[in-house]
Amino acid sequence: MPANILVVEDEPAIQGLLKLNLEHAGHRVVCVGDAEQAQRLMRQMLPDLVLLDWMLPGQSGVQFARALRRDERTRQVPIIMLTARAQEEDKVSGLDAGADDYVTKPFSPRELLARINAVLRRRAPQRTDEPVELAGLRLDPATRRVWAGDRQIELGPTEFRLLHFFMAHPERVHSRAQLLDRVWGDHVYVEERTVDVHIRRLRKALAPTGHDRLIETVRGSGYRFAAA
Ligand code: CA
Numbered sequence: 001m002p003a004n005i006l007v008v009e010d011e012p013a014i015q016g017l018l019k020l021n022l023e024h025a026g027h028r029v030v031c032v033g034d035a036e037q038a039q040r041l042m043r044q045m046l047p048d049l050v051l052l053d054w055m056l057p058g059q060s061g062v063q064f065a066r067a068l069r070r071d072e073r074t075r076q077v078p079i080i081m082l083t084a085r086a087q088e089e090d091k092v093s094g095l096d097a098g099a100d101d102y103v104t105k106p107f108s109p110r111e112l113l114a115r116i117n118a119v120l121r122r123r124a125p126q127r128t129d130e131p132v133e134l135a136g137l138r139l140d141p142a143t144r145r146v147w148a149g150d151r152q153i154e155l156g157p158t159e160f161r162l163l164h165f166f167m168a169h170p171e172r173v174h175s176r177a178q179l180l181d182r183v184w185g186d187h188v189y190v191e192e193r194t195v196d197v198h199i200r201r202l203r204k205a206l207a208p209t210g211h212d213r214l215i216e217t218v219r220g221s222g223y224r225f226a227a228a
Helices: 013-026 035-044 061-070 087-097 109-123 157-168 175-184 191-207
Strands: 006-007 028-032 049-054 079-084 102-103 132-136 139-142 145-148 152-153 215-218 223-227
Touching: 006 013, 006 035, 013 028, 013 109, 028 035, 035 061, 049 061, 049 109, 061 079, 061 087, 079 087, 087 102, 087 191, 102 109, 132 157, 132 175, 139 215, 152 191, 157 175, 157 191, 157 223, 175 191, 191 215
Parallel strands: 006 028, 006 049, 049 079, 079 102
Antiparallel strands: 132 139, 139 145, 145 152, 215 223
């Protein structure tokens, strides 16, 4: 399952190398050269993961990582720091700033991809190909199929992503804005009503087997996948 990866790196050669390797692995990549551009971009869409260079013109990678962690909206976005500095204390301050992992330049593309996958599995399971089984439903991202027992459920692409996100984050209440950010990747241009439309479709698809009751409306807050 492709992830949207934001690369924040000021060296064009490394930027190009990252883009090439990540796209080759099936990811969607946007590159920017500094934290200010990254900030502007993230106001419109949240990536599934940020690859963040340490040494940037203007705000440093560590400062930017801290800023992302302070902000409620961007707190959950996985960050991998990229740096030429291999000192132990640098590693510690990168992780202290909220980075999930740390890759030292020059990096091997295979190692970087392995670390990206590990962080996504941990932090954004809805972006991996791991099948999820919960509350009588089985969802397989690799084949894009959903089963309730031995009955296959037909879902449109958005309903599939929505259900995948819910199953990867059960029990928590998600506001419409959060769902737009995490499932649609856009909370600016898509209206909140859109969420309700797709929730309705998802419930309708799950209704024949009674699984529609798993998608709860939480009044005034949003929606919850109640697996318990
Ligand atoms: Ca740099």
